[in-house]
Amino acid sequence: MTHPFPYVGSGIAAARKTMSCFVAFKAAVPKTVRKQLEQGVPQPLAGWFTWHDKTLTFGNDDDSLQWTVRAAYDHVEDDEHEPDPEMPSAAMWRAFNTELDQWLLALHAKHPIALVVKPIDEEYSTETDAWHEWSCERIPEDVLPIVAALDKDAATYVAQIWRAWVETQPFDKQQEIVGALSAAQKRELAKRDALVEPTRAPPEPKLPTLEDAERIWREVAAKEEPSPLGFRLEDGFTAALIERGFDAGYELSHHVGELANADRDDDVIALSRAVLASGAEFPTNWLPGLANALIRQGRLDEVEPVVRDIVASLESYKPEMLSICMRYHAARGESDVEAILYHAGMAWFTSFTYEVPKAQAKRFGARPTDFAAAFARWLERWVGHTAWDVTTQSRMGHWLVWFDTIGTQHVATQVAAFEMERDRRNALWEQLGAAMDEPSAGALVDQLAPTADTEGACRIAAQFHQRAPLAAFALLDRAIANEHRQHYRYATGGRVNAVIMLTYLALNNAALADQLQHAYDVARGYVLVNNPALQYNLACVACRLGKRAESLGHVARALALDYAKPQQIHDDNDLASLVGDPVFEKLFADDAARREAAKQPSPKKKKPAKKKKTAAPKKKPAAPKKKPAARKRPRTARS
16 A cells, blocks of 8 residues: 555554644745645644754643643544543544554645654653554665655654564564665664664563462462562562563552453452452552452442552542442442432542443532532541541651542541641651751651651651651551551662661661661562662671572662662671682672773764754654453452
8 A cells, every 4th residue: 555655653643741743845835825824733833833954843832731622622523432621532642643644644745755653652652553663664764865855853763663673573584674775774773872783573472371370379478478578469479470571560450450361250259358358469459359350249247348458548540440449339238329429529639530330420410519519428428537647647748639539628636636637747857857866856757657657767867866766667667667668679769778778777776786676677668679879788687697699689789779889888897708709709809800891991973953943853762562462460459
């Protein structure tokens, strides 16, 4: 099939913030007709136009593209879902791209187009079509020579698009494409770091079958005792997969998705409960699936506490949490409550429209004027005596944001109580930071510890730990325990620094010598965090405890994570017993060689001159979307 001109990026493109397009004409366009030709460009892309003799770039760079598209195509209906208040539907994006293509074809009829480049957004990407594929085939021979003579940045961009396209092809096809290039074409591509070396696809990862995974997790769960700072079923499952030669990227979240797809509700329930009991890394990713399986089986009394946990951690960016609550009330026959939750979801939850089919949404009618007050009463029904208890709630900010979203007039009593408790705690934190001795600091820690979080504890402990190390240790220890290692692999800032400071205090205060083992047990729970200082402290504690092999492992990890001063680790008094050990010394010799090799300069490339606005982005183009292939991984429980 032939097309009127090469169109790189043709298809259904979407972007959250900006989009700019590049058009090259076969002949110069007279200045007298340019304004007229601009007429009809889709309104979201009519933000600016830059003309040169044979080129036009235009677009939207106001960081508002998705909202502009949503407003401009409000009249476009989606057959399956009600319109989202903020996000364009798939039908709106299609209408936007169709209008752009129609305008380009009309433009081509007036002034023949040599090529078009529509960028592929790094975040949203593009569902490319046959026109894009046809165009990519012609980039080395037809497109690149034209665009290189007109705009260097655009030339680099289309060359990189060609590279990304070739890399998606099978090995034999890659060889065929690259083998057909002329020497001159190879030079032009190489100049733009776009010449591809044909590469065979890596072998498919070895994934467990449904029954393999089911057997493995049950064996792991039977062997281990769950504990907040020790065994976690998710980690044990990963270790067991590695031992059996399976791909470690397959997680229990994948397995529970497969079970749900296979309608194996009993197994979903058993696995979800086991993961949550062992301390799920992301509990809110497991609760909705557990609730849904229980609802499907009609076990409504069992699902009630699960729904309570969901409501207590409700997040507006997780619409599935609210939709599960809707299903629970629908199963109870409480259609009035179901309707209130629907309207709350449409008002405040991201992309909630995709949780409820259009036919079902129509049953809920127009949004009632008192829906916010009704939603506030619903929240109070579920968490008024738990999550709204200010004496035990550690996430004060979470609920104050929700109160503000709903309307403080609907929760005035709760707002007053939360603000009073917040101010009381802030005053205590301030006093603690200034505490001068163990007794005064300890008394304040006793009041703050039950609801302390690691961010606040780490910040304040840094202010007084030299004056009251025992109180600082107790505060950090409790704050870490309060968070139950949730999201621990992604810990940053105060969350990981609290663990580092805990080990530091145990290492450097004689009065805390009896807490070394406890500090090691706590910190070891964060061993997968990529933080070299944490690994360094773990090495020191392990060595002091006589755990030689473990200490060497932590030293290796700290060096691999590029600890800034490796000699400091080598000469640390806590590691003195390792000095001279061939394994220990080799770690540092190998690390020094690695760092030296990394310093070797790579060939410098000439920086391109700055240009005016073009379609070429500053970053490497994203890979385009294609029609969905067979899923290599099952649905996950993680959002």
